[in-house]
Amino acid sequence: HQRVVQVNEELQKTLATIENGVVVVGARRRITVFNKAAETLTGLTAVGTCGHGIEQLPPVLARLLEAALEDRQHERLPAAVAPSMGPIPVT
Numbered sequence: 001h002q003r004v005v006q007v008n009e010e011l012q013k014t015l016a017t018i019e020n021g022v023v024v025v026g027a028r029r030r031i032t033v034f035n036k037a038a039e040t041l042t043g044l045t046a047v048g049t050c051g052h053g054i055e056q057l058p059p060v061l062a063r064l065l066e067a068a069l070e071d072r073q074h075e076r077l078p079a080a081v082a083p084s085m086g087p088i089p090v091t
Contacts, residue, residue: 029054
């Protein structure tokens with residue numbers, strides 16, 4: 001149990017300091033991770049997005065994630081979307 005806690009803490013520190021936006025979406029298309037850089041890029045907050053569906057995201061990002069999920073659905077592998085694209089328009 002202690003090792004799991006330690007690994008989780010290390011992961012949280014990494015996500016907090018990474019310069020690229022990180023958005024993790026689960027199999028039910030719910031946002032599970034939304035780091036500080038993702039907040040800055042989208043103008044949204046982790047509190048307001050985590051637990052909600054990808055439709056809460058700016059349309060361009062939601063479409064990219066949806067396409068990545070569709071491409072990976074049959075493989076059950078994590079999907080990655082383009083590296084930092086700069087600020088994402090909300091409209």
